[in-house]
Amino acid sequence: MNGWMGKILRVDLGSGKISTERLDPQLARDYLGARGLGTKIMWDEVDPNVDPLSPANKLIFAPGPFSGTFAPSSGRYDVVTKGPLTGTIAASNSGGSFGAELKFAGWDVVILEGKAAKPSYLWICDDAVELRDASHLWGKDVPTTTEMLYGETSEDAKVACIGPAGEKLVLFASVMNEMQRAAGRTGVGAVMGSKNLKAIAVRGTQGVDVADKDAFVAACGEASRKIKEHPVGGTGLRLYGTDVLVNILNSVGGLPTNNFQTGHFPTADKVGGESLAAKQLQRPRGCFACIISCGRGTKVTNPKYKGEGEGPEYETAWGFGPDCGIDDLDAVTKANYWCNELGLDTISMGGTVACAVEMFSKGIITLKDTEGLDLSPGNAEAMVEAVRLTGVGEGFGKKLALGSWRLASIYGHPELSMTAKKQEMPAYEPRAVQGIGLNYATNNRGGCHVRGYTISPEVLGVPVKFDKDATEGKPELVALFQNLTAAIDSSGACLFTTFGIGADDYAAMLSALTGVAYSGDDFIKCGERVWNLERLWNNRAGFTAADDALPPRMTEEPMPTGPSKGSVSRVKEMMPKYYAVRGWDDAGRPTEEKLAELELA
Amino acid sequence: MKVRYFALLRDATGKREEVWTRPAPDVRTLMHDLVARYDEPFAKWVMVGDALAPFVAVLLDGKDVRDRGGLDCSLDGVAEVDIFPPLAGG
């Protein structure tokens, strides 16, 4: 095969049985790889009502056809499973080099089943695959685990692992690779921990083949040129990173502040990308095959928050910053480092601390509940300590580890959890930006921005400007972005390539690489297929139209301050049109016609 | 009226913000005046001839001019003008 390697690795962690299967070319053609292929396998093999932290859940690691080639900024992979935070299908996307290395080892998919009897790690060296004892690694943080594994497998190996957070089943624990890159959301790290799997180390000596070399080189060259020349992807991201978004979101009144109590934070600039570049940035970083280099190599010298590594990204700076009422960049970056080292999703961690801070400020929880942690708004030290405690599973961290929805429910106030389907909403206020609110409410993994990033047209004006406060045209816009993103996520490409190229460009590269002819429409259709399959899964897991919702604060409490003062989210108004655009019935279920059209019937 | 600059424009102007006292009835006038004041590289980031450069955001008290008349927008009563070069993120 070209592009794909043609093989699936299946590991039964309980029995230790390791087997190789052929990748069905038709499945590869229809679902591409990564998120799409992983979801299809989950659909075929796992009961959507399974307990996510039980051995019956499966954990899938899958790169895409582009991964391991020089399709620009396209070396990514997905971790696919049933997410313990939400109970939905979960596919968490990550960069770094791990995904490409799986391809070089000859694998398109790795399926992990059951549960190992004791802490273990998987060592994949081309065709030689072994399960090894990881007792000496259990309890170690991500950087230490990674370095120890380089030592005992190969200096050339790539490692995906969990930190103490995943081991302790924090519901938003992440899987980290190359120490600094995260498959962050929905608790995929907890699933890995529940299987007693500490890490996967992989090294490959094989090559990814290309069907039409000249056409592929030309298509990649053209795509690279467009990305580099685009004013947005070409320079901005390398200079300031994603954190450059803080100020524009704040200026339009859409920067969620103090747990989404409002959308404007007066001192936001102190944690924005410009401040980050001036104070902490060491150098930009890029994932495998990346030409954009949005990664931030950073360092904090302030002895109180000393550390180094990568980040913070926009969502991270927001989550530990304005969402908690904090403007101390050193503290924010330290919290980011804790998340990388202990293996925690920064968005859900930030959102959970923010919820706890609001409850503390209202006296719903007290110092007794927090075991002495003073979670007053703006207390940066306490925020950083809250993160650390969550990662190591101590003190109040054990409750924070449940995520904001379960935490707030324990104290009788689930309405103070700023989540959709129990996953924390990221850094864009639904009352200030109508389309992103619709995306949060309808997203198959709950509160998620990336999979339907309408901020691009609604705030940035890329590719064209939509009025953020309008509802007209938003259902169509959201559905289109969701479909295209699902296809991109399934191909191995990074979403930031969308600042530059479109469906036709991905299709051209994919066709030349794989030898399978895709048009731009075919590419988007793959994405629509994946989206609908995720929806079917969730429907079977018991999710209904009632779950396509936002917290009441978003729909009922007008924004109190800032440039978007007075607005509410009109997500309920947009929902019927969204279902219609999607080809679903009034209950949000894909119709027979839609399923037949997507060959999902 | 305060004019605020972000990202690359801070380097291009050497400022984060300034109080703009020169009369400017609309955004077009203001942008041309700023281009005249700061020249390159500021100019190439914000204007292409008599039009806003692609993906540039000019906000008047938080409202994007692209949604309500572009360069013709009046500056009457506006307290804060925020100017952003093309931005990306996620």
Next chain:
Amino acid sequence: MGMMLTIHPEKCTGCRNCELACALEHEGNFRVKASRIHVYAWEREAFSVPMMCQQCKDAACSTVCMPKALTRDTATGLVDYDAAKCIGCKMCVQACQFGNIAWDAMSGTVLKCDTCDGDPACARICPTGALEWADEGLAVQPRKKSFATKLKNAFAEAQS
């Protein structure tokens, strides 16, 4: 004047596009283990350094090469590799102090940078200019000047 492939590690992002371009150029597919350039990463500090054959004037590899498969061309300044003469003894791999030559079992040859006939694929694809195909007389001028500037600034500060 001759040209050299110059490394600016402070600009390297760790993306390994160089490895991909090199592999495709020489192997026809993306087998990065066959790349003649290799990027080393220090992940805690977020720092990376690309490494490839430095085309030494007194190349240890060519000195130990008995069948003269590795020879230095004084006109181009390159250490050339003739696979037809190579006996696969791997003495060159033992000899190179930089580790910039490697044995590739799959092809039964050594892997070393040949600068792609004067148009190195790695330098072409590098998104940040961390790899630069530069006139060897001028290659380090920017670095030298950057340090000279620090000296100049130090003097200016001392005087004021």
